[in-house]
Amino acid sequence: MTKKPNSDRSKSKSGTTPDFFNKKAAGRPVPKRQKSTETYVRGILNGDRVTLGQAITLIESQHPGHQEKAQSIIEACLPHAGKSFRIGITGTPGVGKSSFIEALGMYLVKQEKKVAVLTIDPTSQKNHGSILGDKTRMQDLSVHPNAFIRPSPAGDSLGGVARKTRETMILCEAAGYEEIIVETVGVGQSETAVHSMVDFFLLLLLPGAGDELQGIKRGIVEMSDLIAINKADGDRITIARQSQKAYKNALHLLPATDSGWIPPVLTCSALETTGIQEIWQSCSDYRKMTAKNDFFQQKRRKQASYWLHERIQNDLRLHLLTDPTMKDALEKIEAAVLSYQKTPFQGAREIIQLLIKKH
Ligand code: GDP
Numbered sequence: 001m002t003k004k005p006n007s008d009r010s011k012s013k014s015g016t017t018p019d020f021f022n023k024k025a026a027g028r029p030v031p032k033r034q035k036s037t038e039t040y041v042r043g044i045l046n047g048d049r050v051t052l053g054q055a056i057t058l059i060e061s062q063h064p065g066h067q068e069k070a071q072s073i074i075e076a077c078l079p080h081a082g083k084s085f086r087i088g089i090t091g092t093p094g095v096g097k098s099s100f101i102e103a104l105g106m107y108l109v110k111q112e113k114k115v116a117v118l119t120i121d122p123t124s125q126k127n128h129g130s131i132l133g134d135k136t137r138m139q140d141l142s143v144h145p146n147a148f149i150r151p152s153p154a155g156d157s158l159g160g161v162a163r164k165t166r167e168t169m170i171l172c173e174a175a176g177y178e179e180i181i182v183e184t185v186g187v188g189q190s191e192t193a194v195h196s197m198v199d200f201f202l203l204l205l206l207p208g209a210g211d212e213l214q215g216i217k218r219g220i221v222e223m224s225d226l227i228a229i230n231k232a233d234g235d236r237i238t239i240a241r242q243s244q245k246a247y248k249n250a251l252h253l254l255p256a257t258d259s260g261w262i263p264p265v266l267t268c269s270a271l272e273t274t275g276i277q278e279i280w281q282s283c284s285d286y287r288k289m290t291a292k293n294d295f296f297q298q299k300r301r302k303q304a305s306y307w308l309h310e311r312i313q314n315d316l317r318l319h320l321l322t323d324p325t326m327k328d329a330l331e332k333i334e335a336a337v338l339s340y341q342k343t344p345f346q347g348a349r350e351i352i353q354l355l356i357k358k359h
Pocket of ligand 1: 091092093094095096097098099100230231232233268269270271272
């Protein structure tokens, strides 16, 4: 995916002070040759992929000037966003995520749908680019005019990647992408982050092994709206059916979901493109059902509230750790707490008072 013409990565480090606190950096000039917000927004609303890609680069940039512009673009795009169906796809490396997305994406673009694929890959920082980038991924989809594929920005924390993906989603929606697929590499905490930003969560499994053996963490099966046993082809068909049965029985034992939806267990072959249509049908059924019982909007509201609180906590914590005055005060107070001169509660109160006084 790194080889996509529209892929562009931020090389900046993560963990810097949130921009609204970063007064010193905010004074830095924005590089010339940057388009106006209106030009970006017009290009995005017209579905221009180059402009969309450039605007996402601004979202990914740590430069305060870029960030400011990115925020104004997002704000202007917001009224045009939110109309998509957001699907999260997870599964351990090798299960066939990229092959499956290629198959599903091609199925959708053939029906004149516009598909955006975003990746959450917090491991990419360790590898100077996505670990997924080594392979040639989604060959046909990546060159299709109705598809837009964007890899995870490199060199960022999961929190940073998740925020940027959420913002990127808004721009993609404003550019007319109706189906947004968010892929996670299926390691670390990324499934939870993706689950809290999508409408539908799809877990890919291999035929045969139980979930512990497949490296699926506890809770992932429970948060899935659909389980698809991939690679149900050749001599794996029988074992795929057996796995399907086993997972159906296991899911039966789980408490009913809030939405009233019963997660189906299906089989597919991304390679032979079988089972894809049935999986899409299931996604559409879910969409219809949750639109009718209002769960769809309820979930989106819950997610918005979750991200608001998450962002506040994250930015405050970063500020405490990076602003020189606050960092200094925190270190002193922590030392006092560790030597029992102050209680943790007293220390926390003092830090908050200092924060309020400073701003
Ligand atoms: P990812 O790491 O989860 O993205 O997995 P990939 O899509 O890169 O697939 C890993 C390997 O499994 C590749 O060699 C694929 O060709 C193969 N693969 C993917 N889907 C299928 C499938 O449905 N059937 C078979 N037989 N092989 C598959």
